[in-house]
Amino acid sequence: MSTKHVVSVSGGKDSLATLLVALERCPRADVIPIFCDTGNEHDETYAYLQYLETQLAIEIVRLKANFTAELAAKRVFIARDVRNRREYDTRPVFEADGVTPVPKRDGRGAIVLNKKGKPVQKTVKVGGGRRVRWTNKAKRRALAVMFPSGNPFLDLCMWKGRFPSRTAQFCTQELKTNMAVSFQLELMEAGHKVISWQGIRRDESQNRANASKWERVGTGLWIVRPIVDSTAEEVFAFSASRGLKPNPLYLQDMNRVGCMPCINCSKPELRAIAARFPEHPKRISEWEWRVGQCSKRGFSTFMTDAHPAKDRRAVFADLNIWTRIEWSKTSRGGRQFNLLDEEENEGGGCSSSYGLCEQSELTTWEAATL
Numbered sequence: 001m002s003t004k005h006v007v008s009v010s011g012g013k014d015s016l017a018t019l020l021v022a023l024e025r026c027p028r029a030d031v032i033p034i035f036c037d038t039g040n041e042h043d044e045t046y047a048y049l050q051y052l053e054t055q056l057a058i059e060i061v062r063l064k065a066n067f068t069a070e071l072a073a074k075r076v077f078i079a080r081d082v083r084n085r086r087e088y089d090t091r092p093v094f095e096a097d098g099v100t101p102v103p104k105r106d107g108r109g110a111i112v113l114n115k116k117g118k119p120v121q122k123t124v125k126v127g128g129g130r131r132v133r134w135t136n137k138a139k140r141r142a143l144a145v146m147f148p149s150g151n152p153f154l155d156l157c158m159w160k161g162r163f164p165s166r167t168a169q170f171c172t173q174e175l176k177t178n179m180a181v182s183f184q185l186e187l188m189e190a191g192h193k194v195i196s197w198q199g200i201r202r203d204e205s206q207n208r209a210n211a212s213k214w215e216r217v218g219t220g221l222w223i224v225r226p227i228v229d230s231t232a233e234e235v236f237a238f239s240a241s242r243g244l245k246p247n248p249l250y251l252q253d254m255n256r257v258g259c260m261p262c263i264n265c266s267k268p269e270l271r272a273i274a275a276r277f278p279e280h281p282k283r284i285s286e287w288e289w290r291v292g293q294c295s296k297r298g299f300s301t302f303m304t305d306a307h308p309a310k311d312r313r314a315v316f317a318d319l320n321i322w323t324r325i326e327w328s329k330t331s332r333g334g335r336q337f338n339l340l341d342e343e344e345n346e347g348g349g350c351s352s353s354y355g356l357c358e359q360s361e362l363t364t365w366e367a368a369t370l
């Protein structure tokens, strides 16, 4: 059996350069470009994939996650949920001096120790707690909308009852990594050796600063990262030297190609998306409503953040996509529109973060985009 070269293509510049290297170094028949479709992409990206297929005379395999079974199981779980436990917030207990912690004791009066042999501090419940089980109202709300939409991103969030966040970035795992790994495993089960080509660069982020060029993952599976030493300019230049245009999104204020928007998108990028592609915030707003219906608490926001309010309505009012867009038009987190900035942008000039239209300074990368 032959070695298959699986190249993850996102529609961005790095994965394109990686694909070009693979096509130049490996037998064409063994190069398999894959695209993990999150369902949260811009139409320009889908069109760009077709452009690449035509220009390079290749076929890009589209992989799309399907959560139909998970949603069906969740519906059954919600409908049957009769748990009567409550979840409480707690606060630590101190002696009268307000400094010395009171140790927690078990039923026999012995001090409870943690794994390191240190005493565990006593805590007390605060407030009336929250019911763990789904209320009948929340059940009705969720069961009315929790059906597969065919959009992987939306279906994933409905299944989870929330949107992903920086600390719970399950979108990457469920929509991209799992799909790519399953595809590679299928090839291996068919008897092929697999080399997974990844388009990442060391100067993209701290996380990727030590990325190696080659990595052996296991028997019959390697990872190669041919452009780790390259800069963004070199990558663009390389593709241009092969006669390929970049994804048009780079020319429209986008400094990355991928989800539109990404849950981690930067303030300027969110502002640009709202100004240039208003249909996307509108779609996200509809998703916020639908995912909120599937959430036990009734609200969910696309871009999450720490918030002091306990009331989910107040949190939603402050963090929903429209409020975030208004915030993206302000400077230093304030609530005022940054009119100066708006006016400066009116002059046209280079609207690309990479200076593709005109000679302009490159902007700093947002960390670790996909």
Ligand code: SF4
Pocket: 038, 040, 164, 169, 171, 172, 175, 176, 258, 259, 261, 262, 263, 264, 370
């Ligand atoms: S691009 Fe952003 S929203 Fe999309 S899968 Fe990656 S982290 Fe999640």
